[in-house]
Amino acid sequence: AQKVTQAQTEISVVEKEDVTLDCVYETRDTTYYLFWYKQPPSGELVFLIRRNSFDEQNEISGRYSWNFQKSTSSFNFTITASQVVDSAVYFCALLTGYSSASKIIFGSGTRLSIRP
Amino acid sequence: NAGVMQNPRHLVRRRGQEARLRCSPMKGHSHVYWYRQLPEEGLKFMVYLQKENIIDESGMPKERFSAEFPKEGPSILRIQQVVRGDSAAYFCASSSQEFNQPQHFGDGTRLSIL
Numbered sequence: 001a002q003k004v005t006q007a008q009t010e011i012s013v014v015e016k017e018d019v020t021l022d023c024v025y026e027t028r029d030t031t032y033y034l035f036w037y038k039q040p041p042s043g044e045l046v047f048l049i050r051r052n053s054f055d056e057q058n059e060i061s062g063r064y065s066w067n068f069q070k071s072t073s074s075f076n077f078t079i080t081a082s083q084v085v086d087s088a089v090y091f092c093a094l095l096t097g098y099s100s101a102s103k104i105i106f107g108s109g110t111r112l113s114i115r116p
Numbered sequence: 117n118a119g120v121m122q123n124p125r126h127l128v129r130r131r132g133q134e135a136r137l138r139c140s141p142m143k144g145h146s147h148v149y150w151y152r153q154l155p156e157e158g159l160k161f162m163v164y165l166q167k168e169n170i171i172d173e174s175g176m177p178k179e180r181f182s183a184e185f186p187k188e189g190p191s192i193l194r195i196q197q198v199v200r201g202d203s204a205a206y207f208c209a210s211s212s213q214e215f216n217q218p219q220h221f222g223d224g225t226r227l228s229i230l
Contacts, residue, residue, distance in 0.1 A: 037221075043205060044223040045159075091158055095219075103149060103172065104209070104219060106158035 006107035021077045023092030033095040034075045040088045122222035137193040137225045141210030148191040153205040
């Protein structure tokens, strides 16, 4: 079965703190992609990152970094020196199915609140 | 370079009416996906279409919901005889035909049922 678990429903931190959002996935496929999306209060989905299952290199983009570990089936997301504008719901997602019938499976999301 | 276009952005219907949601994929994309986001939940896959074909509708409710992606024009998600539980945000995504290409999402249609 394919599944994405975001155990943290809500997180609240003070501005400038670092915060890590956890994501654990399940799949039997050897080829798959993992994503993070941001959904600000305005409601649209903002694509943040995509990683394929063969690339376990960690990635850093400004204040954002991602830690992909196949051994623990995790793809965690860290925001360094958080800012109020980072307040949003963040979704981790999994794309499997090396065929035309590929569909994205989303976690339930983590609501992140950054307090000034 | 327009992205995935969804309209309307907001749609209000009374119980029993029909709702039609439109999605124009990115230029050059022939694969369309519809997802539903109930309040305070993540997105759930509904249906995957290619031009004139439904490829996977495993996430579609069995009744009242239908989707199409005609040869010409946008993809349409149609909900007949809407009920309060249909209130949600409906997102459309499109991709090109290769598996390793990302899906690009539209801004969604927020459907409210009175």
